Amino acid sequence: MEKNHVFDQIPDYLDGNLNKSAKTAFEKHVNQCADCQKEMEEMKMFFNLFEEEVPTPSNRLRAKFESALEREKSNQGKVVHMSGKKSSNWTASTLKIAASFALLVAAFQLGSLFQQRKVSDDIVQLQDEANQMKQTAMLSLMENQSASKRIQGVNYIEEFEQPDEAIIQALANRLLYDENDNVRMTAFEALANFSSSETVKNAFIEALGQEKNPSIQVAIIQALVQIQEKKAAEPMKKLLEKEDTQPFIKNQIRAVLPSIT
Known part of the structure; x- marks a missing residue:
């Protein structure tokens, strides 16, 4: 299975969705295939982005945000005092924003990962084509009537x-x-x-x-x-x-x- 990579099985393996026989075959291949090892490590990094906890904003940052929000509301002619409940909603909104940002970064990294794989595949294809051209030229020259050729x-x-x-x-x-x-x-x-x-x-x-x-x-x-x-x-x-x-x-x-x- 040296050339038959198992890229498409990596997500199922990391999620624990492979049965025992498929998991054994997958691990055996990955242990012998540098390309699949690299692919799995990059996929692990991608999955970890979703598992990391988004840090809670500091009190200082929260105070600055609340102050700026109060000024904005005052400029609009309305004064709304932020209660503990509002602060809790603010934290939830911030977490949602942070999670969305993490998702955006993860999506960008995943796109880059697949783009790199496509470029690598294209390079391998070009190398194969170049080798075929060299081989054709070599075999043709060896059949030439000229000894020097x-x-x-x-x-x-x-x-x-x-x-x-x-x-x-x-x-x-x-x-x-x-x-x-x-x-x-x-x-x-x-x-x-x-x-x-x-x-x-x-x-x-x-x-x-x-x-x-x-x-x-x-x-x-x-x-x-x-x-x-x-x-x-x-x-x-x-x-x-x-x-x-x-x-x-x-x-x-x-x-x-x-x-x-």
């Missing part, structure tokens, strides 16, 4: 902190099938940053069995040894058996093979 496309990987499977697979295809040595080496270097991916591991193992460029062979061997990929042992043994495998490659394999078998 394909290298440029591979280097676009720097624009993605967490590339999706489509990008990883496109890079793997460059490593496995590109006719240009420089493109394959660049693709390998890009994939090496995501060596925990099963797609990347499998691509390295497959490439090791078919790669002819000694520099790329050495780089792949070192990467597979570094991540202790035991499935790489078989293609390494096959390279030892091939007559056209460079002697220094065989020496490299003999030196590292025991560490992964």
Whole structure:
């Protein structure tokens, strides 16, 4: 439920209106979701505005108000003495005004809260659209007839902190099938940053069995040894058996093979 936020359940949760199972699921999600945690804290602040007591006006403030009111009534030609009952009504009116003001402030804050959420959603949407454009440009460049353009496309990987499977697979295809040595080496270097991916591991193992460029062979061997990929042992043994495998490659394999078998 990482992406399925529970914003709409927060008021019911704070009011205690969720049943036991819904409450458990809600709390489990909020404990794992920073966005929902922030949303609930802001909603709590909003609810607290209605729970706070409005302070009773001080005697000094009341006296000033009564004095000003008496003067206003005198100016109108009527004199009305304020009794204890009138004072009580004044306090009630003041409390109503204060409560209305608190409600106005709370409504403003709630409007700001929802506006901030809308802005955040808009930013996320714009970021997603920008990433889609970058991905389209990257994949298009990697299919270009020019080797330099394909290298440029591979280097676009720097624009993605967490590339999706489509990008990883496109890079793997460059490593496995590109006719240009420089493109394959660049693709390998890009994939090496995501060596925990099963797609990347499998691509390295497959490439090791078919790669002819000694520099790329050495780089792949070192990467597979570094991540202790035991499935790489078989293609390494096959390279030892091939007559056209460079002697220094065989020496490299003999030196590292025991560490992964």
